[in-house]
Amino acid sequence: MKYDVVIAGCGVVGAMTAREFSRYDLKVCVLEKENDVSMGASRANSGIIHGGYDPVPGTLKAEMNILGVPLLYEAAKDLSVPFKQNGSMVCAFGKEEEGAIRALYERGLANGVEGLRVLTGDEARELEPNLSKALTLALLVPTGGIISPYELTVAAMGNAMDNGADLKLNFEVAAVARTEEGFTVSSAAGETVTGRIFINAAGGFSDRVAEMAGDCDFAIIPRAGEYMILDKEAGDTVSRTIFQVPTKDGKGILVCPTVHGNLLTGPTALPVGDPESRETTPAGLEKVAFLAKKSVPGVDFSKVITSFSGVRSSVASGDFIIRASETVPGLIHLAAIDSPGLTSCVAIARRAVELAADCGIALTPKANWDGTRPDPDAFRRMTDEEKDACIKERPDYGHIICRCEGVSEGEIRDAIRRNPGARDVDGVKRRVRAGMGRCQGGFCAPYVMRLISEETGIPMVEVTKSGKGSRMITGGRIGEEADQ
Numbered sequence: 001m002k003y004d005v006v007i008a009g010c011g012v013v014g015a016m017t018a019r020e021f022s023r024y025d026l027k028v029c030v031l032e033k034e035n036d037v038s039m040g041a042s043r044a045n046s047g048i049i050h051g052g053y054d055p056v057p058g059t060l061k062a063e064m065n066i067l068g069v070p071l072l073y074e075a076a077k078d079l080s081v082p083f084k085q086n087g088s089m090v091c092a093f094g095k096e097e098e099g100a101i102r103a104l105y106e107r108g109l110a111n112g113v114e115g116l117r118v119l120t121g122d123e124a125r126e127l128e129p130n131l132s133k134a135l136t137l138a139l140l141v142p143t144g145g146i147i148s149p150y151e152l153t154v155a156a157m158g159n160a161m162d163n164g165a166d167l168k169l170n171f172e173v174a175a176v177a178r179t180e181e182g183f184t185v186s187s188a189a190g191e192t193v194t195g196r197i198f199i200n201a202a203g204g205f206s207d208r209v210a211e212m213a214g215d216c217d218f219a220i221i222p223r224a225g226e227y228m229i230l231d232k233e234a235g236d237t238v239s240r241t242i243f244q245v246p247t248k249d250g251k252g253i254l255v256c257p258t259v260h261g262n263l264l265t266g267p268t269a270l271p272v273g274d275p276e277s278r279e280t281t282p283a284g285l286e287k288v289a290f291l292a293k294k295s296v297p298g299v300d301f302s303k304v305i306t307s308f309s310g311v312r313s314s315v316a317s318g319d320f321i322i323r324a325s326e327t328v329p330g331l332i333h334l335a336a337i338d339s340p341g342l343t344s345c346v347a348i349a350r351r352a353v354e355l356a357a358d359c360g361i362a363l364t365p366k367a368n369w370d371g372t373r374p375d376p377d378a379f380r381r382m383t384d385e386e387k388d389a390c391i392k393e394r395p396d397y398g399h400i401i402c403r404c405e406g407v408s409e410g411e412i413r414d415a416i417r418r419n420p421g422a423r424d425v426d427g428v429k430r431r432v433r434a435g436m437g438r439c440q441g442g443f444c445a446p447y448v449m450r451l452i453s454e455e456t457g458i459p460m461v462e463v464t465k466s467g468k469g470s471r472m473i474t475g476g477r478i479g480e481e482a483d484q
Contacts, residue, residue: 001166003027004361006185006195008173008209011042012149013337014201015157016075017349019371021356022163025364029193030157030165031185033172033205035467036427037420038153040203042342043430044278044310046227046254046264048241049073049145050340051088053108053116054251060320062111064344064351069143071346076147079155080375082259088144088241089124091295092137100245101137108141115142128238130298144241148259149342150430154420156345159373161419163366168193169423170468173202176213182330183213197356199332204275204313206321206335215325218335222275222311225267226284230303231438235261242295251339253291255299260433265292265299272311280309305438312338322348324355332356376418376432379411401451402444404437412448416455423456425449426466445472 005021007014010032021028032039049072055061076083092101101118108116117140124138125131131138161167168191175186182196202209210216241256255265268284289301315321315336325331332355334348341348357363375381379390379397391398397410415422415431422428425435428448435441435448449463449472464470 001027001029002181003029003166003193003195005029005197005199005356006031006183006193007199007201008185009040009201009203009206010037010153010157010167011040011201011203012038012153012156012342012345013334013348014199015153015160016345017199017201017334017352018160018165019156019163020346020349020353022160022165023365023369023371025366026361028160028165029195030160030167031171031173031187031193032167032169035169035424035464036422036430037157037167038150038430039466040275041310041312041338042149042153044225044227044308045149045342046256046267047147047149047258047342048088048254048256049083049085049147050343051108051116051141051143052111052113052340053090053104053139053141054246055111055340057107057110060322061340061344064320064322064347065340066112068340068344068347071350072147072343073145075156075346076152078371079152079159079373080377081148081152081155082377083145083147084259085143085145086240086257088141088243088256089119089128090139090141090243090245091124091131091135092245093132093134093294094136097245098137101139104139108139113141113143116140128240128242130237130296131242132295132297135295146241146256146259147342152342152345154431155373158419159371162373163369167420173209173212176209178214178328197330197332197359197361199334199352199356201334201337203337204311206313206333210333210335213325213328213331215328215331218315218321220275220313220336221315222272222277222313223338224270224272224277224279224309224311226280226288226307226309227264227266228285228288228301228304228307229258230263230265230300231305232261234263234300234303237263237299238296244291244295253288253295255292255296260436262305263299263303265289267310275311275313277311278309280307284309306440314338320344320348322351322355324359330359332359376411376415379408380406401447402434402437404439404443405433407432407434407444409451412451413455416452421456423452423458424464424466424470425452425472428452
């Protein structure tokens with residue numbers, strides 16, 4: 001099929017861009033190299049909605065952050081994605097850091113952030129009693145919040161698909177050719193897709209995709225961030241997102257609740273050579289624990305249930321790259337989208353649509369476009385009477401598969417059926433939290449595998465944890481070599 005818009009990369013920016021284009025009478029296709037959406041930085045993300053006090057005024061980051069906050073809250077409501085406007089604090093420890101707090105306050109005012117306040121240490125501890133007694137000054141940012149980044153990505157792409165967009169998984173871009181009609185994009189497996197406009201939202205690989213398309217004047221710098229997640233028993237340690245004074249490497253180690261009631265600490269910021277690096281290190285996790293306790297001494301790291309790492313992509317300038325190519329007509333770059341990229345994703349997507357219009361794409365609104373999405377967690381919020389009625393209609397909702405998170409068979413089956421359908425164990429985990437609890441899937445994984453097999457027809461021996469090379473069962477069929 002020939003498309004009007006082809007997007008490389010289905011992280012939160014690519015997915016939200018597809019959703020924005022799906023508003024119009026256009027044929028849209030998203031290409032993703034992995035077995036699921038949200039497999040890069042959007043998978044391993046702190047989920048923070050940044051208020052906008054940190055970006056340098058006049059930069060794209062500042063502009064997109066300020067525009068993005070209300071747009072993201074609105075989109076999250078429409079897409080039934082869990083979020084909370086819980087606010088944030090930036091903490092100073094001593095006179096030297098107090099100057100940085102006052103500078104961030106002035107910067108936030110220049111950017112147009114509303115409601116900022118500078119608090120004394122005692123005022124901050126009145127709001128957050130578990131903060132360190134060594135804290136001397138804090139910046140309160142009421143517009144800040146938290147959200148589930150992977151659920152946002154799934155919902156945005158699913159909504160785009162519900163409105164007619166296509167998604168091609170396991171499509172690793174290997175070549176991009178400019179033609180008279182636009183672009184021909186080829187995969188490593190030999191599949192091709194054509195489009196009038198080509199949008200490069202390929203995250204850590206966006207410089208390589210740009211080079212394939214014939215216009216690369218930037219080099220991605222990958223930085224790994226390591227995190228630890230604590231059990232829900234620790235989830236009320238703080239109510240806001242607690243930052244330390246930012247450094248040249250980022251916003252530092254944070255301590256914050258998650259939308260699902262856990263406690264999150266991290267990230268580090270270490271340069272790495274591989275944009276797909278997912279390694280955690282003893283030194284990195286020790287650093288996270290040490291610095292988290294600087295802000296919140298009572299964090300109980302005996303409650304850690306898992307750790308993870310993700311890579312965010314930046315460039316030497318430190319700003320986003322959001323532009324149409326000057327030398328390759330129809331090529332649009334959405335690159336170097338590190339923090340506050342999640343916060344900015346809707347604003348970035350809308351800017352991409354504007355850039356496409358400048359490239360000659362006609363924007364005719366669809367009369368029947370629907371930007372809403374049913375709540376996948378609706379069953380959990382029902383009263384007991386409502387749940388009983390639901391189970392009478394769908395008995396599989398009465399069969400609990402994940403004991404830690406209370407996830408039913410019906411919820412898992414719907415996660416596999418609903419756009420974009422889960423096709424591996426981690427895909428189910430990101431959609432309905434089966435495997436997110438204390439046992440990390442130790443009990444429910446075999447049942448989730450069986451449901452994936454039943455719903456998709458994938459043989460049990462070929463069901464994977466997260467795509468190619470991650471089969472859950474070794475051995476395979478006779479004559480085949482298992483992935484691991």
